[in-house]
Amino acid sequence: MEIRKLVTIIEETLAEQGRLTEPRLRKVAAAAVVRNPYAGRYQEDLGEMVRFSEELGHLLGARAVEALGDPPESYGKAAIAGAAGEQEHANAFLTTAFGDALRKEVGGGKAWITSATKRGGIGTSIDVPLAHKDALYVRSHYDAMEVRVPDAPGPDEVVVIAVVANRGRPNARLGGLRKEEVRGEDGLR
Numbered sequence: 001m002e003i004r005k006l007v008t009i010i011e012e013t014l015a016e017q018g019r020l021t022e023p024r025l026r027k028v029a030a031a032a033v034v035r036n037p038y039a040g041r042y043q044e045d046l047g048e049m050v051r052f053s054e055e056l057g058h059l060l061g062a063r064a065v066e067a068l069g070d071p072p073e074s075y076g077k078a079a080i081a082g083a084a085g086e087q088e089h090a091n092a093f094l095t096t097a098f099g100d101a102l103r104k105e106v107g108g109g110k111a112w113i114t115s116a117t118k119r120g121g122i123g124t125s126i127d128v129p130l131a132h133k134d135a136l137y138v139r140s141h142y143d144a145m146e147v148r149v150p151d152a153p154g155p156d157e158v159v160v161i162a163v164v165a166n167r168g169r170p171n172a173r174l175g176g177l178r179k180e181e182v183r184g185e186d187g188l189r
Contacts, residue, residue: 001034001035001037001048001049001052002034002035003032003033003034003035004033004034004035004152004157005032005033005149005151005152006030006031006032006033006059006063007029007030007031007032007033007149008028008029008030008031008063008064008067009028009029009031009145009147010026010027010028010067011026011027011028011029011145012024012025012026012027013025013170015170016170016171017170017171019170019171021170023070023166023167025165025166025167025168025169025170026068026069026070026165026166026167027130027143027145027163027164027165028064028065028067028068028163028164028165029064029128029145029147029161029162029163030059030060030061030063030064030067030161030162030163031060031147031149031159031160031161031162032056032059032060032159032160033149033152033153033154033157033158033159034052034056034093034157034158034159034160035156035157036081036082036084036085036089036153036156036157036158037049038085038086038089039082039084039085039089039155039156039157040084040085040155040156046088046089046092049089049092049093050092050093050095050097051097052093053092053093053094053095053097053098053101053160054097054098054100054101055101056093056098056101056160057097057098057099057100057101057102057104057105057162058101058102058104058105060102060160060161060162061101061102061103061104061105061106061162061164062105063162064105064162064163064164065105065106065107065164068164068165068166069166070166071107071166072106072107072133072164072165072166073132073133073141073165073166073167073168073179074130074131074132074133074141074143074164074165074167074168075102075106075109075113075114075130075131075133075162075163075164075165076113076114076115076116076128076129076130076131076144076145076162076163077094077098077099077102077113077114077115077128077160077161077162077163078094078115078116078117078126078127078128078129078147078161078163079091079093079094079117079158079159079160079161080117080118080119080120080124080126080152080153080158080159080161081117081118081119081120081153081158082119082120082121082122082152082153082154082155082156082157082158083119083120083121083155084155084156085119085153085155085156085157085158086119087117087118087119089158090117090118090119090158090160091117093158093160094115094117094160098160099113102162103133106133106164108133108134109133109134110133110134110135110184110185110186110187111131111132111133111134111135111136111187111188112131112136112187113131114129114130114131115128115129116128116129120153121153121155122150122151122152122153122154123148123149123150123151123152124148124153125146125147125148126146126147126148126159126161127144127145127146127147128144128145128146128147128161128163129142129143129144130142130143130144130145130163130165132168132179132182134182134184134187135177135179135182135183135184135187135188135189136187136188137176137177137188137189138168138176138177138178138179138182139172139174139175139176139177140168140169140172140174140176140178140179141165141167141168141169141179142169143165143168143169145163145165147161147163177189
């Protein structure tokens with residue numbers, strides 16, 4: 001498979017509602033614009049995409065973690081298929097092969113990796129959902145990062161995205177499991 005472009009986006013929140021965010025919230029998205037070999041036609045077996053996604057999981061995970069500069073506490077994944085593709089093509093890049101590679105790059109992760117997919121034209125944005133990497137019940141880490149590649153996806157492309165963050169939402173105060181209480185055994189608590 002052919003990668004046309006790699007994009008890394010760093011977002012930092014320094015303050016929220018007049019309160020300094022300490023430590024500052026850093027979210028990083030690493031994206032790859034990949035040619036879709038099945039654009040414009042139905043293909044029963046999408047195994048080629050799934051197999052290539054493992055390489056993408058390592059590549060995007062490593063780029064995101066490096067740009068984050070801190071140990072990741074949360075993660076998420078997303079993909080956008082171009083207009084000549086199918087949403088199923090986007091999903092093919094985000095299966096367990098991609099997820100296991102991403103987990104390895106973030107230093108482990110017991111929790112299911114939240115994800116979103118869609119089909120759209122050039123410049124389409126997507127909200128990549130985030131959750132704590134070891135325990136889904138940590139409410140403070142339910143978040144998202146909006147990601148957009150201005151010249152992608154073309155009709156015959158898929159944008160594949162991995163996002164990591166160094167902490168939960170600023171001013172989180174809705175209770176639930178705190179990150180200090182995470183056991184990281186079952187992906188839930």
